[in-house]
Amino acid sequence: MTTNVATVPSTGARVATRPAIAFFALLLLAYSVNAMDRMVFPVLLSDVRAEYGFTLDQSGLQSTMFALGMGITGIPAGIAVARFGRRRLIVVGTVLFSVATVLTVVSVGFADMLAWRVLSGVGEALQLAAIITVAAGAFPRHRGLAIGAVNMAFATGSVIGPLVATALLVEHGTWRSPMIVFGLLGLVLAVAVLVLVPLRFTEVGSPERVVETADSRHRGGAGSVLSWNPMLLAVVTVLFGLVDFAYIGLYATFLREHLGFTPGQAGLAVSLSGLAAFASPLGGWLSDRLDPRLCLALLNVLTAASAAALFLGPPTPGWHAAFSFLFGLFASSGMYVALAGLLVKSVRPEIAGHASGLFITCIYVAAGVAGYLLSRMVTLLGWNSAGLIQIAGLSLVGAALSVLLRPALFSSIAAPGKEAS
Template identity: 45%
Template sequence: MNRNKAALGMFVILLLSYVVNAMDRQLFSVLAPDVRKALGLTLPQVGLAATVFTLGMGLAGIPTGYLLSRMSRRSVVILGLVIFSAATYLTAYASGMPELLVYRFISGLGEAMQLTALLAIGTTYFLDHRAVAASSLNFTFGIGAVIGPNLGAAILGATRWQTPFIVFGLLGVVALVLIFLFVKPWFTEVRADDQPAAQAAEEGVAETIWARTPMTLALATVFAGLAIYGYLGLYPTYLREALGFTPKEAGLAVSFYGFGALLSLFGGWLGDRYDYRRLLVLSLVVSAISGGILFAGLGKSLAMHILFSFVFGGAISGMVYANLSAGIIKSVMRAKASYASGLFVASLYIPAAFAGYLLGTLKESFGWSTAGVVQVAGCACIAALLSLAAAAGQRRKMAYA
């Protein structure tokens, strides 16, 4: 029992380091109009800069899954933390589009290394509660998504646009010290074969990440990512430039997406207790409806934008993200958890790198409302259909097992 309490305490420290990751990710979208003005960027360019870090995350996902078989998970977490914190700090000193893209891309590499390792640690040690372990990461992401935009906007209001990047980059040092002092290898390096539950038969799961069910769920993750990062990348810009919101108002509205993400633990619990695929379909439908409404029909009502940002965040981050990440891991043998977590990260973040650019381009051709509905609502609907296909395929597999 004492060992389990110690493990939970160490996981909490790792989750706190992921709050820093989330804060770094959410900061740029609030500062995007200021960065755009200072560096003379177009809307599609600043949209690309807002989401290009996800390309780094995606490209690092599967290689990190293989790296975890050669390096300790604790070392990968630490290395990722150092990389993304340094890149966030250096973003303050970008003098043009090329440097900005490089720093944003590198920050994504580090963030993916940390996320992939944390998913592997949590879902391997807490084997009977894999969805809750995976969703706890998104829960802490929600905390960072609440703190990041509001703190960033407050710092911006008192100083200049570079200062929030410097402050957030230095926060990584604090997390680094805590991990060095308190997180032990006996917790982070446990293997699935060492767990008593691993002796149970694994029926209806794939032996490789390239099988039909994990790949269908990975494709659903692609479209969910385009919806999520279309919103995260340019929704604050839409509020400020189209509706005239102040930076603090835009930061407040988008922070309620983070409050919605705090439902992740509940979403993970539901996914462990019931069929996570049915939960995915229902949550994606709600995501499509609320995401479309955010870009069409709310006008300048800050209260309504706060409400629907919370609904959208609760559905697509609290429920969908939690159960797609855990679902891909559940769909393969436990020994393949590291590879499955890498597949999830790659599927979510490679396409998401272009979500901001895509939404910016759609906006220039069709206007904000149509662009938001097409990308955010449309992609969520496609993801729902793919989740439905994954559920049907899994039932057929179980029937012939």
């Protein structure tokens, strides 16, 4: 029987360094399995489509509908984190996406499979909002770095997952095999988190464990996500979602259909962008140390410059491989991590979960329309103009908005001796 968060004494006790890192590593492993599930389904989609007779449009919806689940659940997930506790939400989220993964293999048609894909996104939103909040609470001196580690865990799963799925597909001859394996692995990790990760680690900084003092009231951070800094960061996050997911969704199509790249050449460029996500802790480190205005403005400008190079540069595989890597470095490892970290820092610790949920909703609602918006502009203006306007142009708008942030209103680091690490 688990202990309710509210009954845990507000002693302020923290977990020692090595156990804290071990507990955090287990949470990251659970998130990596989530990444495996998300990246595996598109790899298996051709087999799914052949069996069920889905059209190309239907297949595309099945592949991306997790984003809808994440988008509609983000803000409620942030509220639930504060209400029900972080560990509980991590376990519930892990169970939800794992069960949805297993249920996908028994789908009878398009509608119920689509429902399972949406449910997997709901589970991921619950899990991610809670893990980001844990990272910020357990490692307050290095919140950006810890959140960067979360993104790196996703990158690890996205690399390992397709490789393992392909091996299982070849071994067993059915797309259902990897889905069942990853689903069951997620359930095992949910139990491991429940049994092995203590509340004194996951709930650090939660409302029930915060004792307000005169000092804590002056450490900064807004008391509501509706304040200036959180709302401005939310707008910048929406813009970034329109940038990053437009690239993720259609850049490979641009290479193959407009520039005439082979599948192997296009795949190399895209994979190098994903490889850059392993530098996510560096993006978090920058957000911990730089003025938030400078950090976001710089990363946005570098993202815009990389995008401009992709759409204006020579149509050679080497050029696109290099600048695709740089785009991933500045966008996935930089902007994504910095925005998540700064949104958490923009509010008081007791509502960090609200900020995490706001980040998830903003970026994944934008993700749901990013590809459609770019495709419409491509039809009207052509690939180069559309890419420059949406991917490079919106990044520059984000850079301009970033300078309007108020650094003095961000929460400061914890007092010495108050951190798990």
